Amino acid sequence: MNKTIIYILLTPMLMACNTKNDVSKWTDGQINEWFNQSEWVQLTMKPDSSINKRLFVEQNILNPASWQAALKFMKESDFNSMKLGRYELADDGTYANIEEYLTKDTAHFEAHRKFIDIQYLAKGKEYIYVTPIDNKRNREVTPYDDTKDITFFDEDNYSKHLLSSENFLVLFPSDGHKPCMKVDSNEVVRKIVVKIPVSK
Secondary structure, eight states: OOHHHHHHHHHHHHHHSOSHHHHHTOOHHHHHHHHHTSGGGGSSSEEOTTSOHHHHHHHHHHSHHHHHHHHHHHHHOOTTTSOSEEEEOOTTSOEEEEEEEEOBSOOOEEEOSSEEEEEEEEESOEEEEEEEOOTTTSEEEEEEETTTTEEEEEOSOOEEEEEOTTEEEEEOTTEEEEEEEOSSSOOEEEEEEEEEEOOO
16 A cells, blocks of 8 residues: 555544644654655655654644645645745645745844744755754844744854755744855755744
């Protein structure tokens, strides 16, 4: 039985337990099983190994309509031929931005409280630095702006992840991140950022 059929059969059963409390009780094996049989691993671009699978599965189950809309957008879009700008994906505020910019030599970390980011590059490559949110350790640069859902800070300890057309990152509110960083030299990249509201 192939993965698609297994996913179709398992999804209704798994979504029957669709509260945060239920998902929080899943074993790591159950989380991995859901993740590995989902359509997300069948995309042309692959989920980065850094993704927090437990949060990823939990949010997919708590808000399936918006995550399915995001998946459809990632799966069916020809990003290199699309116009730059904002695309509305679901009526709960889920949307995507397509933008082009020159990668940077330096930047501040940023974090969001209301939205989860799916970040993907249709063209070029960049590093994204990721660090856990730690109010005692992170050095605030700009206080949190509720309207823009963003804060900026500096941090010396982080992991570095290469983003390209081959993979995508998913960044949760617990993931401070510094995107847009150059790899070998500054280059123009085309980035897709899908923003999905956090479900609680």
